Amino acid sequence: MALFTLVSGSVGVVTLQNPPVNALSAAVRHGIVDMMDKALSEPEVKSVVICGQNGRFCGGADIKEFGKNMTGPPLVPMIHRIESGAKPVVAAIEGIALGGGLELALGCHYRIAHSKARLGLPEVHLGLLPAAGGTQRLPRLIGVPAALELITTGRYVTAAEALRLGMVDEVTDGNTVDAAVKLALSVAGKSLDARRISNYPCPQPPGLDRFFETAMQQVRQSARGAMAPVACVQALRAAASQPYGEGMQREKELMDTLFHSGQARALQYFFFAQRAVGRWSTPSGSRWDSSKPRPVHKAAVVGLGTMGRGITVALAQAGLSVVAVETHEKQLMEARQAVSGMLERGAKRRGVAPAYGKISYSSDLLPVADVDLVIEAVFEDMELKRSIFEQLSEICKPDTFLCTNTSGLDIDRLASHARNPELVVGMHFFAPAHVMKLLEVVYGPRSSPQAVATAMLLGRKMDKVSVAVGNCPGFVGNRMLKPYLEQAFFLLEEGATPELVDQALEEFGFAMGVFRMSDLSGLDVGWRVRKADGLVVAGASTGPSARSRRGFRYSPLGDLLCERGRFGQKTGSGWYRYDKPGGRVAKSDPWLHGFLEQYRADHGLAARRVDQQEVLERCLYALINEGFRILEDGIAAGPEDIDVIYVLGYGWPRHRGGPMFYATTVGLSEVLERLEHHHRAHPDVPGLQPCRLLRKLVASGSPPVHSWREFIKKSRSHL
Numbered sequence: 001m002a003l004f005t006l007v008s009g010s011v012g013v014v015t016l017q018n019p020p021v022n023a024l025s026a027a028v029r030h031g032i033v034d035m036m037d038k039a040l041s042e043p044e045v046k047s048v049v050i051c052g053q054n055g056r057f058c059g060g061a062d063i064k065e066f067g068k069n070m071t072g073p074p075l076v077p078m079i080h081r082i083e084s085g086a087k088p089v090v091a092a093i094e095g096i097a098l099g100g101g102l103e104l105a106l107g108c109h110y111r112i113a114h115s116k117a118r119l120g121l122p123e124v125h126l127g128l129l130p131a132a133g134g135t136q137r138l139p140r141l142i143g144v145p146a147a148l149e150l151i152t153t154g155r156y157v158t159a160a161e162a163l164r165l166g167m168v169d170e171v172t173d174g175n176t177v178d179a180a181v182k183l184a185l186s187v188a189g190k191s192l193d194a195r196r197i198s199n200y201p202c203p204q205p206p207g208l209d210r211f212f213e214t215a216m217q218q219v220r221q222s223a224r225g226a227m228a229p230v231a232c233v234q235a236l237r238a239a240a241s242q243p244y245g246e247g248m249q250r251e252k253e254l255m256d257t258l259f260h261s262g263q264a265r266a267l268q269y270f271f272f273a274q275r276a277v278g279r280w281s282t283p284s285g286s287r288w289d290s291s292k293p294r295p296v297h298k299a300a301v302v303g304l305g306t307m308g309r310g311i312t313v314a315l316a317q318a319g320l321s322v323v324a325v326e327t328h329e330k331q332l333m334e335a336r337q338a339v340s341g342m343l344e345r346g347a348k349r350r351g352v353a354p355a356y357g358k359i360s361y362s363s364d365l366l367p368v369a370d371v372d373l374v375i376e377a378v379f380e381d382m383e384l385k386r387s388i389f390e391q392l393s394e395i396c397k398p399d400t401f402l403c404t405n406t407s408g409l410d411i412d413r414l415a416s417h418a419r420n421p422e423l424v425v426g427m428h429f430f431a432p433a434h435v436m437k438l439l440e441v442v443y444g445p446r447s448s449p450q451a452v453a454t455a456m457l458l459g460r461k462m463d464k465v466s467v468a469v470g471n472c473p474g475f476v477g478n479r480m481l482k483p484y485l486e487q488a489f490f491l492l493e494e495g496a497t498p499e500l501v502d503q504a505l506e507e508f509g510f511a512m513g514v515f516r517m518s519d520l521s522g523l524d525v526g527w528r529v530r531k532a533d534g535l536v537v538a539g540a541s542t543g544p545s546a547r548s549r550r551g552f553r554y555s556p557l558g559d560l561l562c563e564r565g566r567f568g569q570k571t572g573s574g575w576y577r578y579d580k581p582g583g584r585v586a587k588s589d590p591w592l593h594g595f596l597e598q599y600r601a602d603h604g605l606a607a608r609r610v611d612q613q614e615v616l617e618r619c620l621y622a623l624i625n626e627g628f629r630i631l632e633d634g635i636a637a638g639p640e641d642i643d644v645i646y647v648l649g650y651g652w653p654r655h656r657g658g659p660m661f662y663a664t665t666v667g668l669s670e671v672l673e674r675l676e677h678h679h680r681a682h683p684d685v686p687g688l689q690p691c692r693l694l695r696k697l698v699a700s701g702s703p704p705v706h707s708w709r710e711f712i713k714k715s716r717s718h719l
């Protein structure tokens with residue numbers, strides 16, 4: 001819908017009305033076309049302002065319409081009609097002008113933005129390109145290099161940057177629509193020849209061919225198999241080398257290919273999945289819409305190691321007062337410095353003042369007495385955490401929420417040491433905690449709905465996507481990692497190398513293969529967990545018991561490397577070697593290859609050829625299978641939760657939608673069949689045994705991923 005009003009006697013104001021973001025649905029497009037026709041035909045209207053209802057200009061095309069039979073006036077001719085009209089049109093940009101919304105504004109003759117507005121062309125994140133003229137008008141307006149950067153990254157700019165770049169004509173702190181009306185009055189009747197961007201020549205970057213070859217190389221490297229960024233470069237090249245009309249034709253052709261691609265479907269699924277996880281529920285019936293969070297103004301972080309420092313920064317940047325506690329004086333001093341540096345860099349990036357004043361430091365727990373919420377972030381040791389929870393229960397106000405940052409310890413056990421177990425939840429942050437977008441909020445059987453709601457909201461305030469998950473070893477993310485890692489180890493035993501496994505996973509789109517990732521995060525982390533689980537048997541490096549635990553296949557390879565002090569990057573060697581401890585560049589290690597050969601010889605294992613397809617099937621399907629088990633157990637409420645966790649926390653390629661969505665693109669029956677095949681070959685590996693839920697879904701005709709929640713609910717209620 002769009003509303004027309006006549007103001008100041010001669011300015012027609014067209015207001016887009018489609019809450020919450022005024023997306024350009026068919027009804028809105030109809031409204032704009034009708035209201036513009038009215039404005040352009042009525043003689044008393046001399047100029048026009050386009051704005052959006054409720055302080056938001058426009059969030060772009062209506063993504064919900066994609067994939068359906070699209071009706072209504074198309075965007076390109078609609079915007080062309082505005083630009084080519086005889087009356088000046090001013091875009092009054094408040095809040096957001098994104099995607100098609102910015103393209104609409106670029107079709108207007110003038111643009112005024114409110115100082116708090118954000119502008120951008122984020123289509124690339126949806127597997128698309130700005131196909132309503134964005135790839136052709138923006139470079140004509142701000143030059144090819146700047147447009148290329150904005151379009152291929154989908155980055156938003158502030159109003160101030162938009163003004164610097166020349167995307168807008170004016171920025172105001174006052175009422176944007178009033179300012180736009182004033183401008184519209186002043187330009188009524190003036191020539192529009194110099195205001196139609198499509199008429200501008202596109203400034204050519206020097207060395208056009210070289211410029212685009214380099215750009216394409218860079219984009220291909222960072223895109224990791226995503227098609228949209230590559231298509232964006234192609235469209236920009238057309239803008240720089242062809243007349244506007246031909247450039248538009250190229251934009252359309254490229255969009256046609258992207259629009260129907262699996263990648264676009266995956267990325268659009270992921271867009272909605274990130275929002276769906278906010279509508280959380282637990283098996284006991286707590287829900288996002290019936291659980292009221294309590295306000296948190298002051299929080300404490302206990303333990304200022306790497307994670308605690310990041311959490312402190314995230315809380316301070318979210319505007320909370322933070323008491324940062326570290327009992328070791330030296331560590332406290334180092335942490336103060338590190339936190340200040342992180343705050344400074346963050347503030348510089350965001351163009352704000354560093355939030356130093358939000359943090360007070362302490363070497364004892366007493367100042368946490370009046371905080372609303374504590375995040376304990378000490379070393380992953382149950383005894384240590386238990387003793388801190390007991391102390392916190394003594395010191396804190398009775399209603400203080402007690403949260404623990406843990407990647408897998410039992411929340412319920414910890415809660416049993418708190419005065420009020422219902423106020424205890426887990427908050428699993430990912431390193432670096434002030435940067436990574438993901439937060440697993442772990443509820444135990446005793447966590448109150450309010451505690452879960454409060455932790456979820458706090459995560460959002462820290463600019464994270466919070467996902468509520470149940471309590472089990474490893475929660476969702478690390479629990480699924482276990483069978484994935486296990487398969488990678490088994491593949492080494494059977495003849496693969498770390499390089500081969502990593503290459504297969506990186507070509508699939510992971511930022512890092514499993515071995516490179518283990519080297520980065522430290523092999524000792526998993527070793528500690530396996531030791532705690534009683535899986536590491538000293539002196540069992542040969543003999544029949546070495547490769548079996550509790551009747552199932554086990555690979556001690558990771559343990560053997562750790563016994564030799566090879567913890568990964570930090571020690572200068574792991575699955576790869578590095579120039580020095582802390583080195584970052586992984587190099588193939590002849591020692592490791594020799595070690596693997598000797599290991600196979602010691603265990604009577606014949607190396608066979610492992611191909612990339614087998615790596616993908618064994619590692620990824622085992623991980624997906626565990627995902628189905630997690631759904632079956634009610635640890636995650638829906639596939640979206642798992643997919644968001646894997647994309648935002650574990651480097652799963654976004655353009656593949658997440659593991660559960662990916663399973664639907666492969667075909668659930670294919671995943672089932674391949675798991676059965678691999679399980680037949682490795683009957684002593686339970687991770688490869690297809691789980692019940694997967695079988696049930698296949699038997700029910702493999703319903704689409706968005707209907708799994710209902711399916712799971714129904715199949716539970718039948719039990």
Ligand SMILES: CCCCCCC[C@H](O)CC(=O)SCCNC(=O)CCNC(=O)[C@H](O)C(C)(C)COP(=O)([O-])OP(=O)([O-])OC[C@H]1O[C@@H](n2cnc3c(N)ncnc32)[C@H](O)[C@@H]1OP(=O)([O-])[O-]
Pocket residue numbers: 020021023059060061062063064075096098099100101103122123126128129130131132134255259272275276
């Ligand atoms: C062949 C065809 C040719 C077509 C040509 C098209 C060309 C064009 O270039 C393509 C586009 O514009 S592509 C588009 C390019 N634009 C983008 O990529 C912008 C995407 N949007 C965003 O990034 C964020 O939503 C905002 C920053 C706008 C607001 O953030 P915030 O304040 O945190 O709010 P929030 O929680 O995020 O959203 C609130 C609710 O609004 C919903 N919704 C939002 N946008 C929607 C949309 N465009 N649509 C529909 N719905 C949209 C969202 O799902 C949620 O619904 P729920 O039911 O309550 O869960």
